[in-house]
Amino acid sequence: MAGRSDFESWSVLMRVVYSKWFPTLPRHNYPPPTQLPSTDTTTLPRHNYPPSTQLPSLDTTTLHRSRIFRSAARESCCSTGVDKTNCCDGFKMTNPCSSAAEIEFNNSDSVLQKIGYLYSKREMTDVTLIVGNQEFPAHRLILSVSSEVFQQLLFDDLWGSWVQIEERLYQNYSVSATEGEEIVLLGSSYAEVMLTNPHWAESQEKRVVLQESPACASVFEEFLQYFYTGRIHINPEVVVSILTLADKYNIKDLVKLCGDYMLVHIPHAAVNNHLVSWLQYTVQCRHFQVAQACVNFVKWNIDLVANASDFGDFEPDMLVNLLQQNDLVVHNEVTLFNYVGQWLALQRERLANEATNDATDVDAHMEVLLEEVMANIRFPMMSPRQLADLLLSPLTKHYKEIIVERMAIGMSFHAGQKERIEEVLSEEEGRLLFTPRLYKAFSWSSLLSVENFPSLASYHSRTLVFSSHSCLAEHAGDHVCEWVVDIYPKGVWFKKFFLIVWQGTVEVPENVLKTVRLSVTCKDLPMEGEMRARVGILICGVQANVEHIMKVVERNHRFSRDDMVLNFDDLIPFDELNKPLVEMLGSEQTSPYLTGRNRDILKIHIVVAPLTDICSMTFPQFSFK
Known part of the structure; x- marks a missing residue:
């Protein structure tokens, strides 16, 4: 740039910079210095500039290297994922770089270590x-x-x-x-x-x-x-x-x-003598979800719980609460009476081992416990023969006065003594004594098994026929009802058919329901032409390698000649029962509702209990106090 004025040199430099960095910007034709208007320098502020000999010379080589460095810096910012809007030595980019190469690293495991x-x-x-x-x-x-x-x-x-x-x-x-x-x-x-x-x-x-x-x-x-x-x-x-x-x-x-x-792990806790402590702690601390799951297991698997060594650890109030439940699953009421007697024997042994109690104190305390729990045993649900056999029980002989008084309520019910029954109904929770539980005895229920379940074809069904008593009291007769139960575990398929009506025929299209359906049909109604019953469906399964009743569905229904069928849809989650064959090949993926050695059997108990006007039609809830 030798021989040019300072202004001409600066103009050329700026054109080079603009053409390199901003090639799309419009170019300006600056006029030569001789055409610029003159300016009165006397009105401008004066600055003390250093002598020209002290100014650094403008080296174009250095300028070119600086431009190359800035360009490389921009490319480096784009490739490393740094802030694109303020990169390149403070130069703010107007067109941010793409973030396709941005990666977020998670090294939290190292921090935890x-x-x-x-x-x-x-x-x-x-x-x-x-x-x-x-x-x-x-x-x-x-x-x-x-x-x-x-x-x-x-x-x-x-x-x-x-x-x-x-x-x-x-x-x-x-x-x-x-x-x-x-x-x-x-x-x-x-x-x-x-x-x-x-x-x-x-x-x-x-x-x-x-x-x-x-x-x-x-x-x-x-x-x-x-x-x-x-x-x-x-x-x-x-x-x-x-x-x-x-x-x-x-x-x-x-x-x-x-x-x-x-x-x-509730089933595992039950067979290893931990369930009672789990239940009582979660109830006291209001962990309602776990407490309700424990309560359901105890109600539906009382046979398993009563044979565990921690059964005697039940607090009296909690045991009474359980005995008040209608959906307690047990073989019959006599079996429940024996379980309560077993619990009372454990309480006596515990009281006798305490040094502060003498024999008189133990007997007095045991009588209080006996009256408290026996008030919730439903003696009317025992047959007269069972009541007679109960007189030979060691517990009845030891506390004859208390237990015989409760047994008399059952005898009055079977004899049809209305006045005595009315007295009991006037008491608090009196209707519960005349309400059947979910009994698994053959006179109340039957077992439906679907063996080799994976080979069952889609939309196919299995059928069970059984009979049960149509009334509770012996004085009402011994009429039985016949029941037909159909289970559709792999969906329901309604084929297309034509319905003949007085106008002609109507085509009804086919329909497929993705549901697990169970149908209960009353085939032999009593002479009255109707029957009220509580139908309970007890679904078995395996959890923590323990076979037990996993789910209970119950419903009150009035069967009549116009309404003889009761359907239970979505009895079991369809996808959970019908897992794909690829998943079922591994034992861990097998449906929890399949039992047996090879986990290929679907077991369902059907309970049908007749109801009368003096039965409790509600389902008492467990009290979490």
């Missing part, structure tokens, strides 16, 4: 939890993030007043502080707000003593490790202890995890 390393190596701990004879160094930050209770224990005001928001267990929660460096946390119940120490952060030697039950103390290390790793080992023996700690310290995610585990 580092946090778990802090616990395993006991590094940088600032609090010690003392449980029994064991000490657990921990980190206040980790404890506080995981538990609101620990957060308030470690950071809030210890010397303030008690505030209690909610209490989930029957035992009160308390905190006491020693004069030294320890804070003692007492009790095993839950409270959301706790008293804490404002001076905690001033000392790194603080110690917290937690008073836990032996069962909870045995799993406390596993429980504490969950704070750091999110991992914990659960089995039926320890799940209640872990859930107790999770409730006490308000670890909501662990509470949900324990609840989900219990829902799928």
Whole structure:
């Protein structure tokens, strides 16, 4: 650019830059310097510019390299996924680069491993939890993030007043502080707000003593490790202890995890003597979903529960609550009477082993228990022969006066003594005594089995025919009804047909229902021409390798000559029962509703119990108090 004026040199440089960076911009023909209008320099502000000899010379080679560097920087920003709107040495791009190569990495496992390393190596701990004879160094930050209770224990005001928001267990929660460096946390119940120490952060030697039950103390290390790793080992023996700690310290995610585990392992708990403790804890702590699942299992599988060693652990109030349920599945009422007698024997043995009780106190307490539970045994549902045989029972001989009085209600019912029946009906829950349960005895029900279920063709059915009594009381006669049961486990197909009417014929198109249908047809009505009955469908299945009754569907219906068929649709989820053959080849994918050694049998009990005007037509709900 030698021989040119400064202005001409700058004009040429700008044209080169614009043509290289912005090729689409319009080009301007700047006039030569001689054509520019003259300007009065006297009105412009004066600046003290340095002498021309001190100005750096403009090297075009450096300018070219700078342009190349900026272009390369833009390409690098595009390829590495950095901010495209403010890249290239501060130059803001007006046309952001594509984000197709952007990748989000998840390295959370590595972070959890580092946090778990802090616990395993006991590094940088600032609090010690003392449980029994064991000490657990921990980190206040980790404890506080995981538990609101620990957060308030470690950071809030210890010397303030008690505030209690909610209490989930029957035992009160308390905190006491020693004069030294320890804070003692007492009790095993839950409270959301706790008293804490404002001076905690001033000392790194603080110690917290937690008073836990032996069962909870045995799993406390596993429980504490969950704070750091999110991992914990659960089995039926320890799940209640872990859930107790999770409730006490308000670890909501662990509470949900324990609840989900219990829902799928209830049968396993029943055969391993843990179900009663599961039920009573979840009822007390209001874990309603798990509690209802436990209640259903006990009601529908009382034979299995009564033979477990923990059957005697039922609290009297809970056992009475169960005996009031209409959908209790049992062979007959005599069997239930024997189960109650078995429970009473266990209570007597427990009372006798307590040093504070003498023989007189045990007998008095047992009479109270006997009256409480026997009031819910439905003696009218026993036949006169069964009532007579009951007189030979050892329990009846020992408490003859109490039990014979209850047996007399049954004899009055079968003899048709209306005045005595009216007296009983006037009592609270009196109608329940004259209401049948879901009895599996042959005079009430029958079993329908579909063997080799996978080979059953679609839309095919299986049929069962059986008979049952049409009335409850013996004085009403011994008439029986014949029932025809049809099961369509693989859908229902209505073929196209023509209906003949007085105008001509009407074509009815075919229809396919993707449902599991069971139809109950009354083939022999009583002389009155109608019959009211409670129809119960008991569906067997396998869960946790335990065969049991998984589902119960019941309905009250009035059968008549105009309405002789009762249909149950969607008895079982269609897709859950009819899994594809590829899935059924593996045992883990087999439908839980298939039983037998090869898991290829569908078992369904059908119960038909007649109803009268004095029966309870409602379905009492289990009381979660």
